[in-house]
Amino acid sequence: MNQQKGNLSIHSENIFPIIKKWLYSDHDIFVRELVSNASDAITKLKKLSTMKEVALDSEESFKIEVRLNEADKTIVFSDNGIGMTDEEIKKYINQIAFSGAEDFLNTYKDKSDKDQIIGHFGLGFYSAFMVAEKVEIHTKSYLPNTDPVLWTCDGGTTFEMETGSREHRGTDITLFIGDEGKSFLNAYTLRQTLDKYCSFMPYEIYLTVEGEEAKEDAEPQEAKPLNTTTPLYMKMPSECTDEDYKDFYQATFKDFKEPLFWIHLNMDYPFNLKGILYFPKLNTEFDTIEGQIKLYNSQVFVADNIKEVIPEFLLLLKGVIDCPDLPLNVSRSFLQNDGFVRKISTYISKKVADKLNGLFKTERESYEGFWEDINPFIKFGTLKDEKFFENVEKSILFKTIQDQYVTLDEYLAEALDKHENKVFYVTDHIQQAQYINLFEAHDLNAVLLEHTIDAPFISMLESKKENLSFARVDSDLNEFFKEAGDAESDAEKTKNEEKLQTLFRDVLENEKLEVKLERMKNNDLSSMIILSEESRRMQDMMRMYGSAGLDPKMFETNGTLILNANHVLVSNLITNETLESSTRDMICAHLYDLAMLSHTQLSPEAMTRFVSRSNLLLTRLIS
Numbered sequence: 372m373n374q375q376k377g378n379l380s381i382h383s384e385n386i387f388p389i390i391k392k393w394l395y396s397d398h399d400i401f402v403r404e405l406v407s408n409a410s411d412a413i414t415k416l417k418k419l420s421t422m423k424e425v426a427l428d429s430e431e432s433f434k435i436e437v438r439l440n441e442a443d444k445t446i447v448f449s450d451n452g453i454g455m456t457d458e459e460i461k462k463y464i465n466q467i468a469f470s471g472a473e474d475f476l477n478t479y480k481d482k483s484d485k486d487q488i489i490g491h492f493g494l495g496f497y498s499a500f501m502v503a504e505k506v507e508i509h510t511k512s513y514l515p516n517t518d519p520v521l522w523t524c525d526g527g528t529t530f531e532m533e534t535g536s537r538e539h540r541g542t543d544i545t546l547f548i549g550d551e552g553k554s555f556l557n558a559y560t561l562r563q564t565l566d567k568y569c570s571f572m573p574y575e576i577y578l579t580v581e582g583e584e585a586k587e588d589a590e591p592q593e594a595k596p597l598n599t600t601t602p603l604y605m606k607m608p609s610e611c612t613d614e615d616y617k618d619f620y621q622a623t624f625k626d627f628k629e630p631l632f633w634i635h636l637n638m639d640y641p642f643n644l645k646g647i648l649y650f651p652k653l654n655t656e657f658d659t660i661e662g663q664i665k666l667y668n669s670q671v672f673v674a675d676n677i678k679e680v681i682p683e684f685l686l687l688l689k690g691v692i693d694c695p696d697l698p699l700n701v702s703r704s705f706l707q708n709d710g711f712v713r714k715i716s717t718y719i720s721k722k723v724a725d726k727l728n729g730l731f732k733t734e735r736e737s738y739e740g741f742w743e744d745i746n747p748f749i750k751f752g753t754l755k756d757e758k759f760f761e762n763v764e765k766s767i768l769f770k771t772i773q774d775q776y777v778t779l780d781e782y783l784a785e786a787l788d789k790h791e792n793k794v795f796y797v798t799d800h801i802q803q804a805q806y807i808n809l810f811e812a813h814d815l816n817a818v819l820l821e822h823t824i825d826a827p828f829i830s831m832l833e834s835k836k837e838n839l840s841f842a843r844v845d846s847d848l849n850e851f852f853k854e855a856g857d858a859e860s861d862a863e864k865t866k867n868e869e870k871l872q873t874l875f876r877d878v879l880e881n882e883k884l885e886v887k888l889e890r891m892k893n894n895d896l897s898s899m900i901i902l903s904e905e906s907r908r909m910q911d912m913m914r915m916y917g918s919a920g921l922d923p924k925m926f927e928t929n930g931t932l933i934l935n936a937n938h939v940l941v942s943n944l945i946t947n948e949t950l951e952s953s954t955r956d957m958i959c960a961h962l963y964d965l966a967m968l969s970h971t972q973l974s975p976e977a978m979t980r981f982v983s984r985s986n987l988l989l990t991r992l993i994s
């Protein structure tokens with residue numbers, strides 16, 4: 372066969388159903404598309420006016436009206452924009468996927484910037500057929516001496532066009548709603564949809580409910596626009612007050628808790644991006660963080676929480692981001708591989724880090740005040756995004772057992788002589804109070820790491836920082852807590868230790884129990900458990916991720932029981948030969964339970980035994 376070249380042809384009978392049914396996943400998109408077209412029509416007219424291509428009445432107010440008539444089953448989208456001539460309808464409407472927006476930009480490319488024109492593909496108009504069984508266009512062009520046009524299409528592939536009756540410049544698109552769209556005949560639903568997509572559109576939008584049912588409807592006639600034409604993020608940061616930011620936050624997210632602080636993003640080059648990111652107050656009641664980042668394109672809502680554009684950890688924040696350079700019909704698989712999108716994401720993450728560093732450096736006190744709310748978010752960010760970690764590393768705080776906030780460097784500097792490169796931490800300040808007391812009594816510091824994110828966070832820090840290690844307060848018996856002894860007393864201690872180990876193993880019926888006898892400086896503490904950091908982390912991991920085929924018991928160890936030789940109970944166990952065996956056994960079991968209580972949660976059986984033994988001991992005291 373000879374080599375041939377040609378144009379692919381499309382049969383409208385086949386392609387039309389695809390556009391109507393599958394182009395957009397959400398039915399409500401037609402609202403966004405038709406209001407965007409109306410907005411484009413006004414923008415174009417205004418641009419022509421600035422180019423002196425058309426003279427406009429300076430008094431004229433530009434607006435978009437959405438009129439609902441439930442009885443007639445119609446929704447009209449009406450604008451006083453540029454309008455269309457019959458030639459333009461033939462070109463832009465009858466030819467599917469021929470965009471008048473693109474055409475306009477090409478025609479005026481030297482005189483007009485791309486700003487604010489939303490349309491792009493030349494398909495949006497046809498989304499009307501997702502909900503309508505018939506669509507009419509009543510339009511009149513701004514061009515003098517042109518006739519109005521009435522265009523009608525009942526959803527098939529034919530249309531009718533005739534001279535229309537519209538007197539004023541602009542366009543009315545009337546949708547005769549079919550079964551598939553009947554939910555939009557409800558004023559509340561329609562209003563919600565307009566709110567969702569159009570609340571920041573650049574021209575005033577009014578919703579009017581007409582007809583019989585309107586009187587009974589809860590929605591009164593709209594006297595004021597339902598949108599804000601210049602949302603705060605479009606303004607220069609220097610023009611906005613704290614009150615403005617707070618009001619915008621409350622209105623946009625319906626969250627009446629004040630945000631902690633915010634970041635106003637305002638970038639023109641190399642891409643255009645505007646927005647405000649808010650750090651919300653944590654919902655302490657449920658300890659959850661529910662973020663919401665709304666993505667806009669030229670003031671038209673695109674979607675919530677698009678994690679391909681916004682770094683995943685930032686989705687914990689609340690905010691709006693407007694990026695006109697992103698296509699409206701964002702396909703997520705497209706975004707995932709897009710270098711431009713990655714740049715946006717890097718920019719946002721950098722801005723957040725800059726803000727945090729700025730607050731840390733210049734307003735440390737308030738930054739410390741925010742720390743409880745923002746720390747899970749920052750830690751999550753450092754785990755998800757290496758660059759973010761490098762950027763904010765120096766502004767990460769740790770709360771100490773003395774209720775102070777220190778950086779890692781500050782903590783390590785203070786601890787340099789006592790435990791170089793080692794951070795002691797507490798995961799539950801109530802349960803581990805015993806150990807905290809010990810630390811405080813010996814002038815040692817530890818930090819509180821009580822959130823679930825802290826375990827992976829410290830592992831990450833250890834992997835990044837050579838020699839740095841974290842150890843829970845009960846992972847080792849610090850040398851500071853012990854009294855020094857001479858050789859003779861050490862030999863005696865070892866002998867007693869063996870004796871006590873045998874005794875405790877017998878009483879507790881635990882052949883593996885490790886017992887150590889120590890002369891501790893603190894006489895009040897009788898017993899405690901220590902469990903090496905590695906073993907505990909292994910156990911925690913097994914608990915968290917399940918055993919994955921391994922026997923969890925493999926890693927189970929109860930740690931080492933430390934007995935304080937300087938405590939009267941322990942010294943009695945060693946020296947008192949006349950102690951009744953049942954009393955002695957009870958003391959052993961109790962010393963063990965008391966140590967366990969400060970270290971972990973007792974099992975229900977162990978707790979039951981502990982309580983009944985306590986009662987028994989108290990009863991003996993009385994009798």
Ligand SMILES: Nc1ncnc2c1ncn2[C@@H]1O[C@H](COP(=O)(O)OP(=O)(O)OP(=O)(O)O)[C@@H](O)[C@H]1O
Pocket residue numbers: 404408409412450452453454455463464469470471472473489490491492493494495496497541542699
């Ligand atoms: N209300 C209107 N007033 C004037 N022209 C309109 C109006 N609605 C549609 N048009 C014309 O019809 C064209 C096609 O509209 P359509 O919504 O299908 O595509 P688009 O807006 O160009 O791109 P997109 O598919 O991204 O929305 C528009 O570009 C515009 O020229």
